[in-house]
Amino acid sequence: MKSLTKNKDLWTNLSAKDLEEITVPMACCQKASIQINNPTKKAI
Amino acid sequence: MRLSKYNYKHRLSDDVLLIMNTLTGAVDLVEPKVARVLFNRSSDTSALNDLDPETRTLLKSRGYLTDMSEEQYVRESLETYYRSHPALQFTICPTYKCNLACPYCFQSDIHQDSPTLDLAQINEIFQAMDQMVHLKPEAAVQFELFGGEPFLARNQSQVEYILQQAIERSWPILSITNGTELGAYFPFLQKHSAHFRHMQITLDGPKEIHDQLRKYRNNSGSYDLICSNITFLLEHHIPVTVRINTGRENVRHLPEMFAGFERLQWTSSPDFSCQIAPINDNFNTGKVAGFQPESDLLKQLHLLFPDWEATRRRYKVSLGYFMEKKLRILRKAMFDTDDDHYYFDLSGCSASKRHNLVFGADGRLYPCVETVGFPDYSIGSYLQGLHLDEEKWQRWHRDIVVNDKCRHCNLAPLCGGGCVLKGSRDGELRDFESNCSDTRQYLKTYLDLHRDRLLESYCQ
Numbered sequence: 178m179k180s181l182t183k184n185k186d187l188w189t190n191l192s193a194k195d196l197e198e199i200t201v202p203m204a205c206c207q208k209a210s211i212q213i214n215n216p217t218k219k220a221i
Numbered sequence: 222m223r224l225s226k227y228n229y230k231h232r233l234s235d236d237v238l239l240i241m242n243t244l245t246g247a248v249d250l251v252e253p254k255v256a257r258v259l260f261n262r263s264s265d266t267s268a269l270n271d272l273d274p275e276t277r278t279l280l281k282s283r284g285y286l287t288d289m290s291e292e293q294y295v296r297e298s299l300e301t302y303y304r305s306h307p308a309l310q311f312t313i314c315p316t317y318k319c320n321l322a323c324p325y326c327f328q329s330d331i332h333q334d335s336p337t338l339d340l341a342q343i344n345e346i347f348q349a350m351d352q353m354v355h356l357k358p359e360a361a362v363q364f365e366l367f368g369g370e371p372f373l374a375r376n377q378s379q380v381e382y383i384l385q386q387a388i389e390r391s392w393p394i395l396s397i398t399n400g401t402e403l404g405a406y407f408p409f410l411q412k413h414s415a416h417f418r419h420m421q422i423t424l425d426g427p428k429e430i431h432d433q434l435r436k437y438r439n440n441s442g443s444y445d446l447i448c449s450n451i452t453f454l455l456e457h458h459i460p461v462t463v464r465i466n467t468g469r470e471n472v473r474h475l476p477e478m479f480a481g482f483e484r485l486q487w488t489s490s491p492d493f494s495c496q497i498a499p500i501n502d503n504f505n506t507g508k509v510a511g512f513q514p515e516s517d518l519l520k521q522l523h524l525l526f527p528d529w530e531a532t533r534r535r536y537k538v539s540l541g542y543f544m545e546k547k548l549r550i551l552r553k554a555m556f557d558t559d560d561d562h563y564y565f566d567l568s569g570c571s572a573s574k575r576h577n578l579v580f581g582a583d584g585r586l587y588p589c590v591e592t593v594g595f596p597d598y599s600i601g602s603y604l605q606g607l608h609l610d611e612e613k614w615q616r617w618h619r620d621i622v623v624n625d626k627c628r629h630c631n632l633a634p635l636c637g638g639g640c641v642l643k644g645s646r647d648g649e650l651r652d653f654e655s656n657c658s659d660t661r662q663y664l665k666t667y668l669d670l671h672r673d674r675l676l677e678s679y680c681q
Contacts, residue, residue: 179249180283181249182248187247187284188246189246189294
């Protein structure tokens, strides 16, 4: 068995403080992501 | 001791398997005997006795075997996360109008005669925002401009007024813009550059390709103007992410595009990055021209750029939000990447955390920028006072504890349940089901592409 990630990097080894300080990328918006002519929804 | 429900395996050869625990982030290479025990379908754990004590201890330390209640751990982690990350992301759409007519834009249905905010409405928006901040004083506020095209020259007075309001509140400013009419705003941007945290501007190919896609209503192209405006922003240290919307047709032009970024000296700027974002089908229509599953895109990228990791570094390129999110453990394991993309997150998209509040140009509030202009998705209004439908907004609160489907999925901690909009059949979200896209195939493809490297590292 060969470990490719170190135990210290395991998320479950993060302390509550680590979790509190962790940053998460916020942006997932994708303007080009929705089919253009949504057939079920009427835009204003 | 039990088997974790978040164990995942992928066979690399007859003698070696990759195993991963998506909750702990452990990745290991093992012989088939170990995998057989871990993926034994019965709940009988007596097979564990077939393993030597050292391996059992190791598997436990990595989370493949566990004594803890994983569900409780997930729930507590999410609670810690939500409690310790109070955030408000306000977005204003000054208008839904746009000066371009890109064929794939989801807003093309929105009438070009839709309203533009006036100063009185803008004041009402900021009153509503101040009210929200008052209720959540500890929240970190981010402010974003979206549209339509937010930086239209003809809306300059309203838009600069909006930006000024955000600056007075010391809110960092983000924007998604097509970049064509930023010239009108240069003096303002130059003066207030420190307040702009990030601008996302789209280029969809080298000039001849981009100009076919990102075109004006008279069919002329926008490439040269956008490039010159991006250069201005970078020269004034305003961070720019060039977004490349990809479909089956334009991925092959990426090498030429990247070379162009280098020629323009963008890639040597610390404020430059670019992102490959495959066009999606969030309303599940099945009719998006050029739609390319993530796994196919991954294969094509590795064909075009045999050393994809080196390409990422050289051109400061990343993949779309969901593609990055799902690979973060494996990239960490294989390349020891310790960048912004390695993070712990058990929820789906940014709208799923109920941090987002989008103020539409139509007086309505929306939970996600991709729903603006579609009244069915509205969660309230802000004219004549803030009216927020909390119950409807609450339905956007999605994570791997709330989502039924995620509770039984070994990959759930990787994707977090995905885009809420994609999982909803209508604006009410009453029959929500996580949309997994092709996550399983995507991971398999990534691991197949890196099989040789992984086997090599097993032998070292």
